[in-house]
Amino acid sequence: MSAIVILVLGLAAMAAGYFLYSKFIAEKIYRLDPDFKTPAHEYEDGVDFVPTNRFVLWGHHFTSVAGAAPIVGPAIAVIWGWVPAFLWVVFGTIFFAGVHDFGAIWASVRNKAKSVGALTGDVVGKRARSIFMIVIFLVLLMVNAVFAVVIAGLMMNFSSAVVPVWGAILVALVIGQMIYRRKMSLPMVSIVGVVALYALIGIGPSVPLQMPAEVAGVSGNAIWILLLFGYAAIASLLPVWVLLQPRDYINGLQLFVGLIILYGAIVLMNPTMVAPAFNDNVPAGTPSLLPLLFVTIACGAISGFHGLVSSGTTSKQLNRETDARFVGYFGAVGEGMLALAAILAATAGFATLADWEAMYTAFGQGGVNAFVEGGAFIIHNGLGLPEATAATLLTVMAALFAGTTMDTGLRLQRYIFQEWGEIYNQAWMKKPAVATLLAVGSCLLLAFGAGGADGSGGLIIWPLFGTTNQLLAGLTLLVITVMLVRLRRPMWYTLVPLVFLLVMTIAALLIQLRTFFEQSNYFLLVLDIVVLIAAIMVAMECASALKRSRAEMAAEQ
């Protein structure tokens, strides 16, 4: 089957979702009001609350939520064939992610731009808020560990990307200085930055830097993981304008350029889908599609992380309430497009089925490497770029996204540790350096604890990360549903996704529990149990909160 057909089908469905379904949700369920005074206007302070042009806000929201996760998840999940992954990404984006992201903005805007965490406390209850904190901490922990493993794997497999990836940091540092000290014009600096980044990508294949398989008794992979955490710790302590701000900006530009190149190459080459539609020849040890598919692809179908962005920063900058549909729902569509590109690259970018099967030898294999190799194959044949350059380009794209998420995640984790220091009166824990060390230490423990001393097996926790992420999404959907019940509006459009997510999450946790037990991986077994307890508590919280608000509504009548 031609990849263009899949591409067109996917894009058409998502466009229909945006133009029809989100319109219905905006008018009939959330009932957006163009005259509502948004927090950006009500509390305008020029710092956090700033009314922002909706296109700017969309760009900002989209680049914050789109990272490496919508690439890694779908690229792992195509092991069951491309149809299940494709359907979940498309329908997940339309009926789950869009409604969730859009709803999180709406809920926050209607409640003084509070974050979902605070809203859980206000709308659902104090207990739910504590669960929320724990779930957030687990998500951050896993995301940092997983992404360190992903980048380390990329650095080991694609040595041509080492120079561009680390060079990109240098480019960002220089750009930051150019803007703040030299006050140079931004369009000029943007062009210089992008050109410098692509020049680095161009020379990457001629200056490969291969980390030896073993250095002083430690595997090369483990060295990369340690280096990455060292970098992330320093980056998360630096003032944001030095590195984070210019790097995010360059990354955002790179995201659009990368998407255009990938989609353009697919259209020009028109590859055929090499991978089977439904894979009935999955490698031994692959868990069953149901329910694991729904936690393997989190970002790209629905992700709780988006709720944090939606309610944390986006809602404070929303100019008009009606903009929430464009920013939130279309942001989710953008992410769905990235996931779709990842699926196509990882299934159509191979010459033969045997090549594809050689890539997907076990569950958790393939993944982002398949995305890079498949994507490079398509770009090479579609645009005529040398395959090594194309592979470097995609590796840099994936590694930079993962890196950005890592140091943002580490920064957030540090805040949580500092907050705990505040709550429990531990002055030492409030120091940024100490809190950062604690955050790095806990992530390293997970990265190595999950996958052994070489840190290569860290992707085992990917589905566990997806599960925790879905729990977070469940909590956000719960807040929206309770708000809808109190407003006497239909709750099914958020309740059905919520119940579906909870059922799939708990089922996936139970299945993984058994797998970890059989593999006698007790470290992950314990982690699984922790997440499972959180999941059950979330489910019970949902039931009781809904029952309570429905009873309140009935009593009022």
Place this chain on the structure above:
Amino acid sequence: MNDDHDRGHDPRLERIRAWLSQARFFAEEVYSSRYRGAIARARRDEDDLFMLLVFSEMMGVPNPAAYYTLELQPLLLERFHDWHRRMGMERSPLDHFKCC
């Protein structure tokens, strides 16, 4: 010189200029909006330290540069109220320097 004259006569040039300034505006918004809050807070922290230096003598902390900082006090008066509130003091800590 005849810049205005030219602009009035070449709508294409004007359109390009307008487009460029629009692009510049968007780029700057995209660049700054994400970290506006964090940077403003960091800047405020630095300003707070400066406030402490300027008002230190009044709170019994000897300041060798007091003669010079005294001159700055009226300039910082406007920010004084917000500052002492942020530092956890409901009312002005200085007897002879009331603001609320």
